[in-house]
Amino acid sequence: MPNIDNPTGKTLAQLGVTRPDQVSPFFADLRVTFDANLALVHEETEWKMLRDRWLARKSGVLTLITDNWLKPASPDLKRAVGAGLNELRSHVESQIESRRAAIETGADQSALTRDRIDLSLPGVTRPIGSHHLIRQVFQEIEDIFFSIGFSVVEGPEIETPYYNFEALNIPEFHPVRDDMDTFYLDLPKGAPSPLLLRTHTSPMQIRTMEKQKPPVRVIVPGKVYRRDNPDATHSFIFHQVEGLAVDTDITFCDFTGTIEYFVKQFFGPGVKTRFRPSYFPFTEPSVEFDVTCIFCGGTGTAAGGGVCSKCKGAGWIELFGAGMVDPAVYGFVNYDAKKVSGFAFGMGIDRLAMLKYQIDDIQVFFQNDVRFLKQFP
Ligand code: DAH
Numbered sequence: 001m002p003n004i005d006n007p008t009g010k011t012l013a014q015l016g017v018t019r020p021d022q023v024s025p026f027f028a029d030l031r032v033t034f035d036a037n038l039a040l041v042h043e044e045t046e047w048k049m050l051r052d053r054w055l056a057r058k059s060g061v062l063t064l065i066t067d068n069w070l071k072p073a074s075p076d077l078k079r080a081v082g083a084g085l086n087e088l089r090s091h092v093e094s095q096i097e098s099r100r101a102a103i104e105t106g107a108d109q110s111a112l113t114r115d116r117i118d119l120s121l122p123g124v125t126r127p128i129g130s131h132h133l134i135r136q137v138f139q140e141i142e143d144i145f146f147s148i149g150f151s152v153v154e155g156p157e158i159e160t161p162y163y164n165f166e167a168l169n170i171p172e173f174h175p176v177r178d179d180m181d182t183f184y185l186d187l188p189k190g191a192p193s194p195l196l197l198r199t200h201t202s203p204m205q206i207r208t209m210e211k212q213k214p215p216v217r218v219i220v221p222g223k224v225y226r227r228d229n230p231d232a233t234h235s236f237i238f239h240q241v242e243g244l245a246v247d248t249d250i251t252f253c254d255f256t257g258t259i260e261y262f263v264k265q266f267f268g269p270g271v272k273t274r275f276r277p278s279y280f281p282f283t284e285p286s287v288e289f290d291v292t293c294i295f296c297g298g299t300g301t302a303a304g305g306g307v308c309s310k311c312k313g314a315g316w317i318e319l320f321g322a323g324m325v326d327p328a329v330y331g332f333v334n335y336d337a338k339k340v341s342g343f344a345f346g347m348g349i350d351r352l353a354m355l356k357y358q359i360d361d362i363q364v365f366f367q368n369d370v371r372f373l374k375q376f377p
Pocket of ligand 1 (some may be wrong): 199200201202221242243280283322331343346
């Protein structure tokens with residue numbers, strides 16, 4: 001910066017100024033100096049230096065003029081100094097302010113250019129997902145049962161042995177527990193009850209009847225767990241829909257009629273159903289429902305001749321277990337076994353989905369390979 005301190009650091013007397021007409025050239029010089037300084041200012045830090053040099057309260061040029069020129073000036077010089085100072089001040093202040101504004105909008109401009117959105121670029125595509133096939137099958141099943149007056153309830157996946165077994169008439173050491181060999185939770189010593197991942201959705205029969213007096217018509221979709229080794233038809237986690245209907249006058253005919261209605265809605269009107277005697281501790285009598293093979297139409301013969309590999313020539317495929325609720329179960333939920341009757345069923349959803357959509361490996365439901373999922377939009 002040019003040497004501007006020199007004149008303003010001295011008094012007028014030291015500068016040899018004695019007449020008013022000698023004052024204005026000094027101000028004219030200062031203005032030229034200021035304008036030269038200003039021309040070099042392009043960004044904020046430079047601007048701040050300029051402002052401080054000229055306007056700082058303590059030692060800015062204008063303060064120095066006031067202190068060194070104006071205050072000690074003789075009365076006849078004061079006027080000329082005051083006028084020159086005022087003019088210089090308003091020039092300096094207005095120029096500094098307009099440069100500030102220019103720098104600011106310049107910065108805004110360059111930020112705008114930097115951040116400008118390029119509308120010609122392709123956008124980010126966010127593909128819309130779809131429901132997993134298992135979820136879709138749950139919904140199909142729920143819709144069918146809604147249409148005949150059932151409602152949906154859901155329950156805990158972590159259960160007590162009481163709900164998972166005992167209240168379903170499966171006492172400790174009952175051999176059917178072996179089929180349900182399962183995962184128990186590692187609990188701290190002194191925990192009030194052992195806990196396990198439920199092996200079926202049947203515990204919700206008990207929980208529902210504990211809460212609700214008959215009539216009961218519910219289905220229970222959900223996940224269940226068993227210690228099975230994974231293969232094409234087994235997984236340690238799978239899905240079931242439990243069903244329960246209890247009222248004062250439910251008969252075996254209501255039971256088979258309901259199941260048949262469901263199966264025809266789900267697989268199509270062409271299929272036939274049959275039931276075979278079976279055993280479950282919580283139903284009496286217990287049955288296993290079969291449906292005519294959807295692959296060979298129940299003939300047992302594959303399309304190109306030969307034995308149908310799906311039903312192994314039987315023409316029938318085993319679907320799920322069911323039965324009339326065993327009166328012993330009512331004892332656990334304070335229902336009067338003499339007054340009420342009902343039926344229950346438990347279907348494996350993965351199995352139903354595999355049959356309906358011709359999927360031959362249960363593992364694909366859990367691998368979440370998009371190539372598989374995409375086939376069921
Ligand atoms: N809970 C049984 C299982 O997972 C299935 C079942 C059979 C449920 C008969 C029922 C039923 O409600 O009545 O193997």
